[in-house]
Amino acid sequence: MTKIGVLALQGAFVEHIDILHQLGVATLPVRLPEELADLDGLVLPGGESVTISKLAHSFGLIEPLKQLAREGLPMLGICAGLIFLAKEVANSEVETLRLMDIRVKRNAFGRQVDSFETDLMVPILGEKLFHAIFIRAPIIEKIGPEVEVLAKLPDGLAVTVRQGKLVASAFHPELGDDLRFHHYFLNII
Ligand code: GLN
Numbered sequence: 001m002t003k004i005g006v007l008a009l010q011g012a013f014v015e016h017i018d019i020l021h022q023l024g025v026a027t028l029p030v031r032l033p034e035e036l037a038d039l040d041g042l043v044l045p046g047g048e049s050v051t052i053s054k055l056a057h058s059f060g061l062i063e064p065l066k067q068l069a070r071e072g073l074p075m076l077g078i079c080a081g082l083i084f085l086a087k088e089v090a091n092s093e094v095e096t097l098r099l100m101d102i103r104v105k106r107n108a109f110g111r112q113v114d115s116f117e118t119d120l121m122v123p124i125l126g127e128k129l130f131h132a133i134f135i136r137a138p139i140i141e142k143i144g145p146e147v148e149v150l151a152k153l154p155d156g157l158a159v160t161v162r163q164g165k166l167v168a169s170a171f172h173p174e175l176g177d178d179l180r181f182h183h184y185f186l187n188i189i
Contacts (some may be wrong), residue, residue, distance in 0.1 A: 001025065002025040002189060003026045003027070003038065003039055003040055004020050004025055004028070004041045004042065005027070005029075005030040005042040006020070006029055006043045007030050007043065007045060007056070007061075007081070008030060009051075009052050009059070010047045010048060011047015011048065012078070012172065012175070013043075016045050016078075016182075017029065018174075019173075019182045020043075020182060023179055023182055031059060032059055032060075032061075033060050033061055033064045036061075039068075040189050041073065041076070041185065042068070043077075044075060044077040045078055045081055046078045046079030046080045046081060046135065046172055047079075048080060049084055049092075049094050049096075049106065052080055052081075052084060053084060053094050053095045056084075062095070062097065066099065069165075069166065073165070074167075074185065074189050075099075075166050076167045076182075076185045077100075077166070077168040078174065079135065079136075079138065079169070082104065082168035083104055084097055085102075085166060086098070086104045087102060087103065087144075088102070088142075089103070089105070090104065091105050092106050094106070099163075099166055100161070100166050101145075101146055101163060102140050102168070103140075104139065104140050104141065105141050106138050107136050107138070108137075108138055108141075109134065109136075114136050115137075117132065117134070118131075118132055118153070119132070120132040122150065122160065123151075124150050124151075124184055125180040125181065125184060130173070131176050131178060132159070132172075132173075133171055133172045133175045133176065134170060134171050137159075137170040137171065138170055139157065139170070140157070140158045140161060143158060144163075146163050148161065148163070149161055150169075151169070165188055167185055169181070
């Protein structure tokens with residue numbers, strides 16, 4: 001049976017576990033390096049990227065996570081998880097895994113609109129729009145040649161990207177009852 005780890009240091013990990021159960025896969029909340037063994041995929045949930053990064057550092061997870069991604073373990077990073085996967089963060093000293101060739105800017109949507117919801121066209125999920133919830137989301141300001149854009153806001157700003165088996169999204173697909181985004185991730189596995 002497919003087993004997906006969900007990094008459970010801080011943030012919205014329970015919601016991902018719920019959705020993955022609805023899709024019929026086994027999950028494991030991951031807090032320690034030994035819990036990374038035998039996973040078919042890993043979710044890096046949203047939350048507070050500095051906190052997640054510091055906890056990952058103290059628990060000795062940074063190097064094992066990098067190693068697993070290099071070995072081809074599919075990973076899905078949401079919001080703070082997207083920041084954690086990025087090679088560069090323009091406006092923060094946060095330590096990241098530096099796995100995706102993107103430069104991001106934390107909390108970059110500006111005060112009035114830093115949290116918003118919108119129905120978004122996500123071509124990989126079919127024709128029905130996806131209800132995308134953004135919560136103090138980062139902006140992806142620069143994208144390397146190996147990174148594919150999977151979804152954009154109407155103004156052209158990339159919000160969901162993929163590089164090999166790594167997928168990252170600025171919006172939260174776990175906060176709703178639409179299973180299509182997680183289903184897409186399971187298909188990569
Ligand atoms: N603002 C958070 C950060 O910078 C991310 C928010 C989220 O994950 N919803 O880390």
